[in-house]
Amino acid sequence: MTKQLEVVWDAVREDKSHPTADQIYDRVRKKLPNISLGTVYRNLQKLVAEQKLQVLMRGRSQHFDPLVERHQHFFCEICDRVYDVLIDNQKEIKPAKLPHEGFKVTSHQLAFYGTCKHCSS
Ligand SMILES: [Zn+2]
Numbered sequence: 001m002t003k004q005l006e007v008v009w010d011a012v013r014e015d016k017s018h019p020t021a022d023q024i025y026d027r028v029r030k031k032l033p034n035i036s037l038g039t040v041y042r043n044l045q046k047l048v049a050e051q052k053l054q055v056l057m058r059g060r061s062q063h064f065d066p067l068v069e070r071h072q073h074f075f076c077e078i079c080d081r082v083y084d085v086l087i088d089n090q091k092e093i094k095p096a097k098l099p100h101e102g103f104k105v106t107s108h109q110l111a112f113y114g115t116c117k118h119c120s121s
């Protein structure tokens with residue numbers, strides 16, 4: 001691990017708030033003031049390739065998530081915060097009907113959208 005990769009990893013490893021690259025960059029800069037956003041971004045992609053992080057797309061922004069086990073997300077439509085949602089993994093979610101015979105489902109993504117606690121009061 002390079003020093004930069006280590007600092008980037010430290011900035012996200014315990015973070016459950018699903019930060020964007022910009023938010024991570026702000027934190028990393030406190031430790032490495034000369035680092036560029038591009039470098040932070042490249043190191044994030046490295047961590048994704050190593051399967052230490054997963055990426056969530058929300059519109060045009062990417063959110064990084066150190067929880068790589070299967071879980072789902074709640075996206076607040078007002079503040080863009082992302083929350084983890086645990087679903088019952090015992091229950092298989094099956095589509096009522098696939099487009100044609102012979103299709104095989106290997107995974108699925110489920111997302112919830114709405115207003116979070118901070119925004120609904
Ligand atoms: Zn919100």
Ligand SMILES: [Zn+2]
Binds near residue numbers: 072073
């Ligand atoms: Zn998550």
